Amino acid sequence: RDKRRWSMGISGGSAGLMANNGETSNSNMFQMSAMLTNDQLSQLEEGSITLSTKEKIVIVSGIPYRVSSNVVEYDHHQPISVGFSFRKYLTDKLSLSTGLMYTYLTSDMKIAEEGEEYKMTQKFHYLGVPIKVNYDFYQYKSFQLYASAGGSIERAVYGKQGNNKVTNNRFQFSVSGAVGAQINLSRRVGFYVEPGVAYYFNDGSAFETIRSDRPFNFDINAGIRFSY
Numbered sequence: 001r002d003k004r005r006w007s008m009g010i011s012g013g014s015a016g017l018m019a020n021n022g023e024t025s026n027s028n029m030f031q032m033s034a035m036l037t038n039d040q041l042s043q044l045e046e047g048s049i050t051l052s053t054k055e056k057i058v059i060v061s062g063i064p065y066r067v068s069s070n071v072v073e074y075d076h077h078q079p080i081s082v083g084f085s086f087r088k089y090l091t092d093k094l095s096l097s098t099g100l101m102y103t104y105l106t107s108d109m110k111i112a113e114e115g116e117e118y119k120m121t122q123k124f125h126y127l128g129v130p131i132k133v134n135y136d137f138y139q140y141k142s143f144q145l146y147a148s149a150g151g152s153i154e155r156a157v158y159g160k161q162g163n164n165k166v167t168n169n170r171f172q173f174s175v176s177g178a179v180g181a182q183i184n185l186s187r188r189v190g191f192y193v194e195p196g197v198a199y200y201f202n203d204g205s206a207f208e209t210i211r212s213d214r215p216f217n218f219d220i221n222a223g224i225r226f227s228y
Contacts, residue, residue: 005089009099009192011223012082075108076210081221085130093136101128103154105209109161120162124209126172128154134180142184148194151175159207170203172211182225194221 085099103126111118132150139145154172159165178196185191198219200211210217 007087007227009085009225011221013221014078073110077106080104095134097132123160124156125158126154128152149177170205172203174200190225
C-alpha cells in the first residue's frame with residue numbers, strides 16, 4: 001500500500017436513479033437530418049418556411065428544425081454508463097483521476113398530431129471526460145473508504161429520434177460527488193462501489209432528456225480497480 005502510485009479502473013453504472021416517467025413537455029421540435037436546398041433557404045421568411053400543410057422549418061442558432069408534432073410526454077429510461085479511469089496518487093491518501101466514459105440516454109416520446117397519438121424513441125450516445133479529486137479517509141485490512149468530488153464534460157456523438165438522425169452540438173457539463181467503498185481482492189486488484197450525486201447543467205439545446213428534466217440525480221457505479 002505504501003508503494004502504490006497509480007491505479008486503473010473499469011466501471012459501469014447508472015446516473016439517473018431519480019428518473020420519473022411521464023414527464024410532460026411543450027417541446028415540438030425535431031432536428032432535420034438533411035440540409036435544406038438552396039431554393040428552400042431562399043424562401044425563408046422571418047426564420048421559418050412551410051414545406052407542406054404538415055411540416056414547417058424553423059432556424060435556431062443556424063440549425064434547421066422540422067416542426068410537425070407536439071411532444072406531450074416523455075418516458076425517460078435509466079441511463080447506462082461504462083468507462084475506464086486512471087488514478088494518480090499525489091500522497092498516500094490524496095489522488096487525481098480522469099478517464100473516458102460512455103453514456104447511453106433513451107426516452108420514449110408520446111407525439112400528438114392532428115388529434116392522433118403515437119410513440120417515438122429518442123436515443124443519445126455520449127462520450128465524456130471526468131476529472132475528480134479523491135481522498136482515502138479510512139482503511140482496515142482489505143477494506144477502504146474514500147470520498148471523491150469533481151465534474152465532467154460530455155458531448156453527444158450520435159442521436160436519433162425515431163428513424164431520423166439528430167445532432168446535438170452542445171457540451172454537457174456536470175459536477176458530482178461520491179463516497180466509495182473498495183474491497184481489495186488481492187494486492188493489485190480491488191472491487192469498488194461508488195454511490196453519489198450529480199448535477200447536470202442545462203446544455204442550451206432544444207432536446208429534452210432525463211438530464212434536462214431531472215438535472216439533480218443520484219448515481220451509482222461499480223467496477224474493478226487495478227493498483228500499481
